[in-house]
Amino acid sequence: MLVRIARACHRRRWTTLLGWLLAALALASAGGMAGTDFDSAYDLPGTGSQRAYDVLERHFPEQAAGTGDIVLHADAGLDAPGVRERARDVLAAARTADPVVAEVVPFDDAARGGLVSDDGTTATARIVFTVGRTEVPDEAAREIERRLTGMSGDGLHVELSGTMFAPKPSTGLSESVGLAAALVILLAAFGSLAMAGLPVLAALTGLLTAMGLVMLLSKAMNVPDFSMSVAVMIVLGVAVDYALFIAVRYRGARREGHEPDRAVALAAGTSGAAVLFAGTTVIVSLGGMFFMGVPFVYGLAVSCILGVAATLGLALTLVPALLGIADRWLTPRGRLERRGAGARVPGERGAGAYERAPGAYEKLLRRRPLAVVVGATALLLALCAPLAAMRLGSADAGNAPASDTTRRAHELKQEAFGPGATAPLMVVADLRGASPDDTAGLVERLRRAPGVAHVGPPATSPDGRAQVVTVVPRTDAQDEATPRLVRELRETALPEAAAGTPMRFYVGGVTATFQDLTDRMADRLAVFVLAVVVISALVLALMFRSPVVSVQAVVLTLLSLGVSYGLLVAVFQWGWASGVLGTGATGPVESYLPMTLMALLFGLGMDYQVFVLARIREARLRGAEARDAVAEGLRDSRRVVLAAALIMAAVFASFALSPDRIMKQFGLGLAGGVLVAAAAVLVVTPALLTYLGDRAWPRTARRPGVPAAGPRPEAGARSGEPTRT
Structure with a gap:
C-alpha cells in the first residue's frame, strides 16, 4: 500500500505538491477567518475547586467578570502631598482606558476588594472587566498596561497583576530560529541544498496545515491556550525528521543505480514503513493522555495528534512527489556515472557494506558489548538522579521575567501584605x-x-x-x-x-485549582504510564517480531525520559544556568508537564529505535549474521539518526527563547530527551543486540541464502517490489 501510494504521488508530483499547498493554505485561512477560542480556565470536573467555582457561578453572577489589580506604591506614603492626587488620576485613567473595563474599585474600598498596607506605602485597586478573565482581548490588556504603567514616576510606582496582563506565549521567533538551525544542520550533514530544502519545505507545509487544524479544533472542543505552541513545536520537529529519513533512503537507492520510480518504491517500502510505525507510536503515546481524566488535556492531545497525523500524510505523499521534482539535484547525473551501480556512499546502505574496515566503536561493540551496555546504562541512571527531587506545581507571576509588570506587582504585594497575599x-x-x-x-x-x-x-x-x-x-x-x-x-x-x-x-482559588490539578495528575499517572508503555511495546513487538527488541526499546526510552525530567529539575527547580536561559526565579515543574512530555518523548524517542532497528532487521532478513546485521544497520543509520536528532533538538531548544516559562520547560525537556534518546539508540541498542546475537531475534527473522549486501539492482528492478522491513 505504501509503495503504491508513493509511486502514484511520484508520478503525479506536481498535482500532489499543488494539492498539498492549496490544502495547507485553505486550512490556515479557514482557521484564521474562524478565529480561535482557546481555553485558559482549565476546568477540573469533580474536584473541590471546581465545585467552588460552580457555586460561585450560580449564586454570585458578578464573579463571572474578570478582575485584575492595580498595584500602587510610594516610598513616602500614598497620603503624601501630591501622591494621592496622582494615584486618583491613575484610577481615573484606568476607567477610560478601554471599553472592556466595567469599573475600577478604589484602593480605600475594602469591602469590595481594595487594600492598603499598614504602613500606607502600598495599595491595590481592582479593575473589573465586562468579560471573564480569559476573554479580555490581548490588545485591550496591552493598552491598559501601557497607559497605566506609563504614569509611574515622581515617587509613584504603578504595576498591574492578573492573568490578562501576563506575557503570552509567542512562537514566531522560535519557528524561524528552529527552521534556520535545521537548514544549517542539513547542509552541514549532507552538503546539498536540495537535501536541506526538501525537509524544510515539508515542515513549512505541515506547519500551515497544523495551525489551521488547531485553530478550527479550538472552535469544536476545549483546547488549552498553549496547545498551538506545543503542536507547532512537534510538527516542525517530526516533519523534518520523517522527510529526511525517506529522502536519504531515496538518494541511497538512486546512487545504487535504481531508476527514480524504483528508488521511491524502495524508500517507501523501507523508510516509509518505519516512518508509519514511528508516527503511529507517537499518536498512540499521545492517545494515552485520555487516561488522565482532565478535559483540557484532551484538547492538547487532539491538537498534537492532528499535527502528527498531518505530518505522516505529508511524509508518505508529499515527500515522494518532492523527490521526483528534486531528483536531478539530489543525485546529479555526473556523480551517478562516476560511482556506477552498486557503489556505496558512506552512511547509506548499498553493496560493499563489509568492504570498509570497522571503526573503533564497532571494534569495541564486538569485543566488549556488555561493558558498553552496563556503562551507558549506569550513566543514564546517574543523569536521572535529579528526578527524585521533582516537585510538581504551577508557576505564578513570581516566576515571570523581572521586566514583566506582573512580576513587579507580585513582589510589591508580597512585600506589603506578606507572601500569601499572592495566593489567596x-x-x-x-x-x-x-x-x-x-x-x-x-x-x-x-x-x-x-x-x-x-x-x-x-x-x-x-x-x-x-x-x-x-x-x-x-x-x-x-x-x-x-x-x-x-x-x-x-x-x-x-x-x-x-x-x-x-x-x-x-x-x-487559583492556588487550590492547581493543587487539584497536581493531585489529579499524580493519581492517574501510573495508569497513563502503564497504558503508553504496554501499547507501545505491543506495536514494536508486532513490527519486529521480537519481545527482546521491544522491551529494550521501551526501557531505553523510559531512561531518556528520566534524563529529561532530571534536566527540568536541575534548571527550573535548582536554578542551574537560569541566568543564561532566562528561566526567572526557581519554582516547581508544571504539574501536567511530566505527563505531556512522556506522551511526546515516548513516541519521538521510539522513532530512532524504529529507524535503527529497521535497518538492522533488513540486514538480518537478507541473511546477515546477527552481529554483522547490527554493524551494517548501525553504519547505515547512525549519520542520519544523529542529524535528525540534532535537528529536532535544535527546533525544540529554540522554543526556550519564548518568554513563557511553560514553553521553556517544554522546549528544554523535549530537546534534552531527544538527544539522549538518539544517543541511547546509537550506543546501547547496538551493544545489547551484539551481545545477545541470535537470541535477540526469532528464528524466522533470517533468510539464509540471500546475499547480506542485498539484492542486485537488476533483480530488484525485475521483481518490481522493494526490500521490505
Whole structure:
C-alpha cells in the first residue's frame, strides 16, 4: 500500500505538491477567518475547586467578570502631598482606558476588594472587566498596561497583576530560529541544498496545515491556550525528521543505480514503513493522555495528534512527489556515472557494506558489548538522579521575567501584605437552605487553622444561598506549606464547621485549582504510564517480531525520559544556568508537564529505535549474521539518526527563547530527551543486540541464502517490489 501510494504521488508530483499547498493554505485561512477560542480556565470536573467555582457561578453572577489589580506604591506614603492626587488620576485613567473595563474599585474600598498596607506605602485597586478573565482581548490588556504603567514616576510606582496582563506565549521567533538551525544542520550533514530544502519545505507545509487544524479544533472542543505552541513545536520537529529519513533512503537507492520510480518504491517500502510505525507510536503515546481524566488535556492531545497525523500524510505523499521534482539535484547525473551501480556512499546502505574496515566503536561493540551496555546504562541512571527531587506545581507571576509588570506587582504585594497575599484561597459555602447566620463560627475556625495569616469577612450572595470567605495563607503559592493548608481546610476545619448542618464548604482559588490539578495528575499517572508503555511495546513487538527488541526499546526510552525530567529539575527547580536561559526565579515543574512530555518523548524517542532497528532487521532478513546485521544497520543509520536528532533538538531548544516559562520547560525537556534518546539508540541498542546475537531475534527473522549486501539492482528492478522491513 505504501509503495503504491508513493509511486502514484511520484508520478503525479506536481498535482500532489499543488494539492498539498492549496490544502495547507485553505486550512490556515479557514482557521484564521474562524478565529480561535482557546481555553485558559482549565476546568477540573469533580474536584473541590471546581465545585467552588460552580457555586460561585450560580449564586454570585458578578464573579463571572474578570478582575485584575492595580498595584500602587510610594516610598513616602500614598497620603503624601501630591501622591494621592496622582494615584486618583491613575484610577481615573484606568476607567477610560478601554471599553472592556466595567469599573475600577478604589484602593480605600475594602469591602469590595481594595487594600492598603499598614504602613500606607502600598495599595491595590481592582479593575473589573465586562468579560471573564480569559476573554479580555490581548490588545485591550496591552493598552491598559501601557497607559497605566506609563504614569509611574515622581515617587509613584504603578504595576498591574492578573492573568490578562501576563506575557503570552509567542512562537514566531522560535519557528524561524528552529527552521534556520535545521537548514544549517542539513547542509552541514549532507552538503546539498536540495537535501536541506526538501525537509524544510515539508515542515513549512505541515506547519500551515497544523495551525489551521488547531485553530478550527479550538472552535469544536476545549483546547488549552498553549496547545498551538506545543503542536507547532512537534510538527516542525517530526516533519523534518520523517522527510529526511525517506529522502536519504531515496538518494541511497538512486546512487545504487535504481531508476527514480524504483528508488521511491524502495524508500517507501523501507523508510516509509518505519516512518508509519514511528508516527503511529507517537499518536498512540499521545492517545494515552485520555487516561488522565482532565478535559483540557484532551484538547492538547487532539491538537498534537492532528499535527502528527498531518505530518505522516505529508511524509508518505508529499515527500515522494518532492523527490521526483528534486531528483536531478539530489543525485546529479555526473556523480551517478562516476560511482556506477552498486557503489556505496558512506552512511547509506548499498553493496560493499563489509568492504570498509570497522571503526573503533564497532571494534569495541564486538569485543566488549556488555561493558558498553552496563556503562551507558549506569550513566543514564546517574543523569536521572535529579528526578527524585521533582516537585510538581504551577508557576505564578513570581516566576515571570523581572521586566514583566506582573512580576513587579507580585513582589510589591508580597512585600506589603506578606507572601500569601499572592495566593489567596476562597472558601465557598453552599448553604443548602441554612441561614447565612449559621456560618458565624466559620471565620473563627478558619483563623485558628495553622498557616492562615488573614481571614476576610464573609460575603453573602444576593439570593442568600451562598457565602464566600477569602483566606490569605502565611506562605506563597509555591511553598510546600500552602498545599498542606488546602488539605487541612478540606479534611479537618471545613468538615468540622459543616458537621450537623446541610451546608457544604469548598476551597477554590487559583492556588487550590492547581493543587487539584497536581493531585489529579499524580493519581492517574501510573495508569497513563502503564497504558503508553504496554501499547507501545505491543506495536514494536508486532513490527519486529521480537519481545527482546521491544522491551529494550521501551526501557531505553523510559531512561531518556528520566534524563529529561532530571534536566527540568536541575534548571527550573535548582536554578542551574537560569541566568543564561532566562528561566526567572526557581519554582516547581508544571504539574501536567511530566505527563505531556512522556506522551511526546515516548513516541519521538521510539522513532530512532524504529529507524535503527529497521535497518538492522533488513540486514538480518537478507541473511546477515546477527552481529554483522547490527554493524551494517548501525553504519547505515547512525549519520542520519544523529542529524535528525540534532535537528529536532535544535527546533525544540529554540522554543526556550519564548518568554513563557511553560514553553521553556517544554522546549528544554523535549530537546534534552531527544538527544539522549538518539544517543541511547546509537550506543546501547547496538551493544545489547551484539551481545545477545541470535537470541535477540526469532528464528524466522533470517533468510539464509540471500546475499547480506542485498539484492542486485537488476533483480530488484525485475521483481518490481522493494526490500521490505
